[in-house]
Amino acid sequence: MGYPAVQFHKEKEVRRVVIVDEVALEDEEDEMTEEEEYMRKKDDEVARTRVCHMTSKKKTFTNVRRNAFLPRASPSWVETMSMGFSGKIWLLDTFNYLAPIDQRGYRLLASLTQEEMKAEYERALDMNTTPPKVKFPFNGDGIFLPPMSSMDVGKCPLPLPNVLIKGNKPPQNSSALAEMERIWNIGRSYLKCRCSSEGKADCGTGPSWFDHVIWFLLYNMDILYPDAPTPRAKVSSLIKCLSTCWKPLMLTSLSFGCGREVMMLLANKIVANPSLTIDSVLVRVNDVNRKAFKECAKLLLMSKYVKKxxxxxxxxxxxxxxxxxxxxxxxxxxxxxxxxxxFVHIHYVGRLMDPLGDxxxxxxxxxxxxxxxxxxxxxxxxxxxxxxxEGEGEEEGKKGEEEGERGGKEGERYSGRAQI
Incomplete structure (x- = not known):
């Protein structure tokens, strides 16, 4: 009886050692996993810092900053390119791109009804992107907008930025490209820091379109909800925010997207046939009597920029x-x-439109x-x-020779009569 008891205790000690070794290995694996996660985060921070450095260098040493105008890119292309910048669409070649969120996406994020969707579409056809009973600068109840520096280290760090609407103010530069950039973003909502409104000097970091901010927050929900326990809780909290206090801004972005589709329709027709006029560009277009189509045709085909x-x-x-x-x-x-x-003609070269003069x-x-x-x-x-x-001279010469021969014969006749 003594031998089995001794053997049992020995096997128990062996099992204890094995369990301790397995726990130690698991701890080492956890430590390696945490270390790898830390290194991955550091690599992401270095990549973002490098991108910000290149962006600031481009802004400092380049005089043609924001001179590109590429509005005809597809939503899938914009989505693919923004993935390299963690959803920061404003870091691409131009900020004229629209966030790749279609009408179904706005309906899902803001919990919109079919009646609200139709109402926004009607407002877009009337060239009015502002929802009823909403004033800008927007400051709704319970609204919280993160500082612009939390989305981009190069932007203003002041809290609670303003939300404004892009108006129809003529640009200081009267070139065709500046006019095109102005009319392409009329009625678009954007975030602007409070430097100017508080009497301070403008920081010069520039605004951010609201649809770009929404797209960035979908990639980085930790900015608004860093303490949420699970990704599902973050998504639920973001959708609740977009469907309540941020709902007027979502409706404005939806209405502007409908207006942009009208602009794209007419712009594609002009690219296919640059000889179109304000009247001919609206031929075979549905809802041609609505204000949006008429105003967009006038803006795209201004008489002073169209070559006749x-x-x-x-x-x-x-x-x-x-x-x-x-x-x-x-x-x-x-x-x-x-x-x-x-003669001044807006010439489309690929996706870049350049003004050409005399x-x-x-x-x-x-x-x-x-x-x-x-x-x-x-x-x-x-x-x-x-x-x-020459042909007439030859004919006249022949006629003269014939008349001379006739005259000679008649002279001989007259001379014979005189002799008789």
């Missing part, structure tokens, strides 16, 4: 001038020399080609006239 080319049956203003070989040719009257229209190489090349064609036509007309003149 004369038709084939129209008479161009100009005068006859002496060419280098002494021949006269027809020269068009330029805008700087007379009352002709000043001094561009393309217009000069067109004028030179037209002048060469006119000179060739005049030379052909002169050669035809010379050939016609």
């Amino acid at each position: 080319r004369p038709r084939a049956n129209e008479v161009c203003k100009g005068s006859l001038v002496n060419g280098p070989l002494g021949r006269k040719r027809w020269e068009k009257l330029k805008a700087k020399e007379g009352s002709a229209h000043k 001094d561009d190489d393309d217009d000069d090349d067109d004028d030179e080609e037209e002048e060469e064609e006119e000179e060739e036509e005049e030379e052909e007309e002169e050669e035809e006239e010379e050939e016609e003149g």
Whole structure:
């Protein structure tokens, strides 16, 4: 009986040692996991700092900051590109992109009804993105907006930024690109720091579109709810916030998205056919009598930025001038020399729209080609006239010879009669 008892105690000690070793291994694995998690977070912070450094360097040393204008990118492309910046769409080439949230996304996030969706669509067609009984700067009950520095270290650290609406104020720079950027974002809600409103100097960090902020918070919900125990609790808290105190801002973004679709529809038609006018661009368009379509057509096709080319049956203003070989040719009257229209055309190059003026190489090349064609036509007309003149001279010479022969015969007859 003694031997089995001793064997039992020995096996018990072995099991205890094995259990202790397993616990030690689990602790080491947990420590390695925490260390790896810490290193991963540090790598993310270094990458974000590097991106912010490159962004600040670009803002400091580049004079063409925010000069890109790429509004025709697809939502899937914007979503893919924003993943490299942790959802910060404003770090892309331009801030004219719209957050890739469609109408179904707004309906889900803000818990909207079908009637509310239809009402926002009707307001968008009336060029009014502000919900009823809502005033901007927006300051609803219980609203909390995080400081802009929590979303981007390069932005203003003051708490409680304002929420404003982009108005129709003319830009200081009267170029076609500045006008296009202005009209492309009319009625869009954005966050602005309180530096100017509190009497301080403007920090110069620039605003952030509200739809960009929503997209960023979907990627980084720890900013609003750092103490939430689970991701499900964070999502529930965010949806509750968007459907209650932030609901007017969500309705504004939804209405602006509908208006942007109208702009995109007309812009795509203009890209396909740049010769369209304010009236012809609205042909075969539904709801053409609504204010949104008419106003967007006027904004996209401003008379001072649209190049008017004369038709084939129209008479161009100009005068006859002496060419280098002494021949006269027809020269068009330029805008700087007379009352002709000043030609400025908004030219689409890929996804970038650049304003082209009278001094561009393309217009000069067109004028030179037209002048060469006119000179060739005049030379052909002169050669035809010379050939016609030579043909008429030969016919007149033949007629003169025939008349001379007849006169000689008649003279011989008269001389014979005189002799008789």
